[in-house]
Amino acid sequence: GENVEQHPSTLSVQEGDSAVIKCTYSDSASNYFPWYKQELGKRPQLIIDIRSNVGEKKDQRIAVTLNKTAKHFSLHITETQPEDSAVYFCAASSNDYKLSFGAGTTVTVRA
Amino acid sequence: DAMVIQNPRYQVTQFGKPVTLSCSQTLNHNVMYWYQQKSSQAPKLLFHYYDKDFNNEADTPDNFQSRRPNTSFCFLDIRSPGLGDAAMYLCATSSNLAGERNEQFFGPGTRLTVL
Numbered sequence: 001g002e003n004v005e006q007h008p009s010t011l012s013v014q015e016g017d018s019a020v021i022k023c024t025y026s027d028s029a030s031n032y033f034p035w036y037k038q039e040l041g042k043r044p045q046l047i048i049d050i051r052s053n054v055g056e057k058k059d060q061r062i063a064v065t066l067n068k069t070a071k072h073f074s075l076h077i078t079e080t081q082p083e084d085s086a087v088y089f090c091a092a093s094s095n096d097y098k099l100s101f102g103a104g105t106t107v108t109v110r111a
Numbered sequence: 112d113a114m115v116i117q118n119p120r121y122q123v124t125q126f127g128k129p130v131t132l133s134c135s136q137t138l139n140h141n142v143m144y145w146y147q148q149k150s151s152q153a154p155k156l157l158f159h160y161y162d163k164d165f166n167n168e169a170d171t172p173d174n175f176q177s178r179r180p181n182t183s184f185c186f187l188d189i190r191s192p193g194l195g196d197a198a199m200y201l202c203a204t205s206s207n208l209a210g211e212r213n214e215q216f217f218g219p220g221t222r223l224t225v226l
Contacts, residue, residue, distance in 0.1 A: 043219050044154065099215060
């Protein structure tokens with residue numbers, strides 16, 4: 001089955017700086033890559049996703065890049081704010097619905 | 112608002128006492144999932160229903176069962192909870208119909224405590 005590795009496990013950034021989280025996947029058939037944000041005690045929520053026919057996608061301060069050849073994808077958050085502090089999970093799917101999650105990255109934005 | 116609802120939000124049970132967690136959705140999604148999430152870990156898929164078809168993950172213990180009586184409702188039954196089953200249980204839904212986005216929508220979760 002699919003194996004998704006996520007790094008780093010924790011990330012502390014100064015407010016206003018950028019944060020980058022990287023994930024690799026093992027199944028070359030994977031074609032859907034969502035990112036979820038989970039605030040403390042709350043449900044995971046989708047923040048951005050990308051499909052394998054696209055190399056990059058941006059939504060305001062958040063962007064995701066995908067390198068299919070290398071089988072890795074990354075989340076970029078620019079101009080970080082305190083409300084960006086949360087756990088971020090990457091995921092991959094090869095059948096369009098069942099997700100394999102990475103282990104998560106705890107992001108702390110220092111004011 | 113269309114949403115995924117889980118009840119109860121907090122459940123306390125005794126070691127070995129059966130417990131049922133419920134999930135309902137107003138999104139009319141055809142796929143429903145149950146995840147177990149322990150502290151500081153990723154959600155772990157226990158099983159999912161694709162329409163009426165039940166799909167168990169290979170490493171899900173027999174102690175966990177599920178029922179989906181209709182499109183809107185799905186239940187998680189833990190037959191004999193152990194201390195290791197204390198966790199947050201998340202229900203999620205998605206639509207796998209052609210042309211639909213594959214986003215999974217999560218419920219708020221049920222926090223299970225086993226005494």
